[in-house]
Amino acid sequence: MRSFTHVTAGSLAEACALLSEAGGKGRANAGGTDLLGVLKDGIHAQGPELIVDLKAVSGLAEVSREGDEVRIGALATLASLDRSTLLRETLPLLVQAAHAVGTPQVRTMGTVGGNLCQEVRCWYYRYPRHVGGPVGCLRKGDGPCLAVKGDNRYHGVFGGRGCFAVCPSDLAVALTALGAVVDIAGPDGSRREVAVEDLYEPTTLTLAPGELLAEVRVPVPARPTRQTFLKFTVREPVDFAVVSVAASLDRDGPGCRDARIVLGGVSPRPHRALQAEEVLRGGDVDDQTAARAGEAAVAGAKPMRHNAYKIGIARTLVERAVRACLDA
Amino acid sequence: MSDEYRYIGKPTPRRDAPQIVTGSATFFGDLVVPGMLHAKVLRSPHPHALVTEIDVARARGLSGVKAVLTHADVPDWRAGTPRHLRVLDSTVRYVGDPVALVAATSEAVAEEALGLIDVSYELLPAVFDLDEALAEGAVQLYADSPGNVLRPGTRWFGPDCLTGLAIGDVEAGFAEAEVIVEGEASYAGLPNPLPPESPGVVAQWEEPDRVTLWLSTQAAHQEKMIIHAAFGRAVDVRTIGGACGGSYGSKFMSIQLIMQATALSRAARRPVRLGLTKEEHLAAFGLRIGSRVRAKVGLRRDGALTAISGEWLVDTGHYSLTTQAQVAVGCGEAQVALRCPNWDLRTKVVCTNRPASGIVRGFGGQELKACLLPILSRALAELDLDPFDFLRRNYVKPGDGYFWRDGRWYDYRGNDYTPAMDAGAEAFGWRERWKGWLRPTEVDGPLRTGVGVGVHGNVDIGESVSEAYVRLDPEGRATLYSSASEHGTGQPSNLLKMVAEVLQLPLERVTLTAADTAVTPYDMGPVGSRGTYAMGSAAIKAAEEARRQLLTLAAANLDAPPEELETRDGRVFRLGRADSGAAWMAIMGPERTIMGHGRFEPDFTLANCMMTFVEVRVDTETGGTELLRVVNATDAGRIIDPAGLENQLNGCLGSAGIDTALFEETIIDRTTGRVLNANLIDYKWRTFAHLPQMRNVVLETPVDSHRFHAIGVGEVSTAPGPAAVLMAVSNALGVPLAEYPVTPEKVLAAWKRAMDAQAGEATR
Amino acid sequence: MDRRRGETRQVRLRVNGQDHVLTVGGPAADVAVTHTLAHTLRETLGLTGTKVSCDRGACGSCTVLVGGEAKLSCSMLTVECDGLDITTVEGLADPVTGALDPLQQSFIDHTAFQCGYCTPGILMSAKALLLKNPRPTQADVQEALSGNFCRCITHYHVLEAVQAAVEAGAASATAPDSRRARR
């Protein structure tokens, strides 16, 4: 690991100020489960010069309800979401997604903010420096995307522009289905809100240097909705999603007032399956509708050489998630 | 059941158990040699290139750096078959190939120094697989190996080393066959045996020509022999073994690290530690060999094989340490599992621009069989023969024989394994679960269950030489001097049980020295499944010899001939007169030790056997495959340590076993030559969350090995499983598969083929 | 804690009940900012029972207890551990009597290891589970250990060993006299 200056921030404002001052050369550290790997592998041409530890910032780890919103501090750990009775009752989707992350230890250490802001897992991007030097690519602003001609079995089938790495965050998929927004603190004390899916731009996050997630706000559905998170991996714990789906159905007897279907593992951002939602919205929902929603969800997918299999999995997961919402 | 014995077959705690559970066991990584420097390796970014220039001036100038070496300043030590592997070479042949070495006062300094080395390369074309390497006009990795094909055979196995099988008359055999099938299969996922502790070595050079090596392998003496040869027989080598944090055979691939650490220590005049990171371990260390077999098989309706002909292509990566040896053993093992009078199997060992393949549990036979069985399956399917019956029928039986690795014929004198196989089939419920070829056992919507079976056996339980000393001390204690180190099998503890049993000493009064070639005698080591029989025999003989000396000495004292004496708990007495006699102290006096020497000579007339039954469930909508059940069946002759054996058999899943058919593979980028999954997230391994139901059926039919009638079965537990899984998945899907591992992508593609075929039939 | 750059500061760790004050930066540094907790435990404090395999958060070999929870010492910077109460495998046995933790004894009795390299991490994950949930089901144990890599496939024996320790613990819990205070 290359050396850096290390500062423990006492407040979010201080962290933002320090990182802003460092320009692009600073990094926040929350649980460290992602950042330390990035640093050890030395995947970037330049390592950060400043690391700002957020863990001592108080008041950012709470999960609480305020009115018709649930607020989740950026430093809340995934394990705390997994354990939260408030979430279990109001937003079970989030509990399922948090539980689907990594391993027990990763969930105990990993935070919500870190989960949403972790770097992509593309294996070209992540190639370790110590075995022949790091790999440059479009996302790093250094050459073309290597996944296009290379082994893209884990890359996206939707919406890649230049970079085809998929959004690695399980929470982002669930939060998008729940219509959540993130509250972003800026260096000058400013705050702005963006929808979770809008955090992800084609080759980067929307965050400017000195901007940090402060909390996530999730609207509590007016009526209880049926929620299901499914994640397909090569092997269950440890792995990132090959494909995941978060489904939330607002049932009305046999019918469905509204639906949100979001796919993970297929696109640089959580992928709203709008056509699938369309299929579900309004009419009665049964197994056939679920199957049609599955078909609709993958319409327009553009596979690369090695990842067409993801389409079948995505179709299946959407269908199964909708069916699970019917059974629930 | 083994009440005749005090320790054999009884559950006894592993000798090193207290250290392991308290964290005080010393693994390689815990070792500190005073004054030790830390080494790092600069690795090539290119899969094939000439190193045209290296500038190390800045690195040498960095404070704390004690030595920097390039190909221009290393000794001309070489290893491999042929001797292609050097300390550093002016040609790099895979991404990660060492280019320069640094030794410094800390890892951090060494790493910083790597960043200060400038290298220029002249790029060469690269070949990443068998087809590219064997293509007309392909770039050559080595001038002495035209067509990238390595010289067959290994001197280690003698002048007639098996390089293929030419037995009988295949044309006549095919003429007798009732069905002939031709096909191709490959086992080329290059899984990594992946011991949890990464490989490493500490070297301490002493002028003019001595080196002491602390190794992370299980067989200090065998390593000494290999290293001594690599050093041109001009260096006095002492190797010290210790707990190595797993090996599964693979740590024998540490030879280049050993040469490098030694060269650095010589240059820096200090001990040097060279340990790989997990990324280096995954991207620049030993993988399983890649295999592709094209074969034609002839079969009769009664299940008799009439002929097998074909070609086994082996991809060894950038060099071969022992790949030709694996070919030899694989060819031998093929005959053990598949009795067939007529063979014409040709082989080629091919090098490619990727990390080297090397020694892994299974050692050739697992690979060859993983390819032969899917081809044979098609012939069996044509005749509607049950694979269990077929494998049971064709496994070597007393009175049969085989050509073994040295090219000689051996008559088999071991057990008939049919009862073990039957017991396994019974435990698994094979008869009920087998529904015929390409037929699922159960179908539940998209979930389809299938079963499969495989078998493996190895003659290496009696390979090579083992020696041991047993020393008796007057205090009523004994010490075993053996060159075995613990690598997970529990063999050192088992040897202590055997010695305690022979000497009838309380187990805790028998101790083991550390493996150290300055102290302990020659032993090939606990490799293959040779620990129980080969090493056990040496330990037993040493104990018996020590006992004989003791009783001879006692004879004068106790006024009885040695044959009428026995010893127990540190006393010697007349047979059946335990209340009388004398303590060892009284017999030996305080100023004497007794040393017994035991030696085991190679014996290729016994084979072990493992049959593995598996049941899998395939999800045809996601391509996911789940392993539901495993039954392993074997006959161990006599169980030495029940828990240790059970552990070894459960090991059939990992360390490049069954999971190589399911999800384990090393993924190499076809354009850059880089290993893409060199981390423990992308390299898949089995977790606690997904454990199949596991059952091990072990018979104990005494075998004519040593006085405890036992043979080893540990290594072979990984070998039959992969082929069984491929068979099970094929049956679940109704489509024959011939490639490992069965990734979701492959499963979905196969299922689509099946559906398309069905639709085609329906419209016809 | 002094937050200005480049200056010496201290990290206070309590490891297995023993307090350590480590200096960061300056000429007599015990700890560099880049050091992980695993590195500090092993190289600075000599507690080599904690093992490092992947060094990337994936294998659980380096698992230690931090405030009773299982955490990955390879993925924590030592400079961020100020004030933490850490237990490593060396701290499982009773510090006074040296008596093994029931889990350790059970691992011995069930030969719940082969090469033994994964064992310290597995013991710590299991311990964290039992601290939270003294009567876990087998599924709970599997889940709690799902982030621990065991290449030798000792999983089956580990599950037996943990389950036996749980049962022994339950038995002794019902017999209050024999109950021992242990963290």
Ligand SMILES: Cc1cc2nc3c(=O)[nH]c(=O)nc-3n(C[C@@H](O)[C@@H](O)[C@H](O)COP(=O)(O)OP(=O)(O)OC[C@H]3O[C@@H](n4cnc5c(N)ncnc54)[C@H](O)[C@@H]3O)c2cc1C
């Ligand atoms: C073995 C393993 C398996 C994993 N599996 C999964 C998985 O299945 N699913 C999944 O979603 N993830 C997975 N992960 C990723 C895991 O790192 C995240 O899930 C975790 O939540 C990250 O949180 P953290 O606090 O540790 O992040 P950190 O490592 O501290 O930070 C990650 C990144 O986010 C930035 N950051 C942190 N906090 C903030 C903030 N408040 N505002 C802005 N930027 C911030 C940091 O600068 C850094 O760049 C896995 C990781 C490992 C090691």
Ligand code: SF4
């Ligand atoms: S997919 Fe994105 S991160 Fe991966 S190589 Fe292409 S540009 Fe780089």
Ligand code: FES
């Ligand atoms: S060494 Fe820490 S998780 Fe692998």
Ligand code: FES
């Ligand atoms: S016992 Fe070897 S890795 Fe678990």
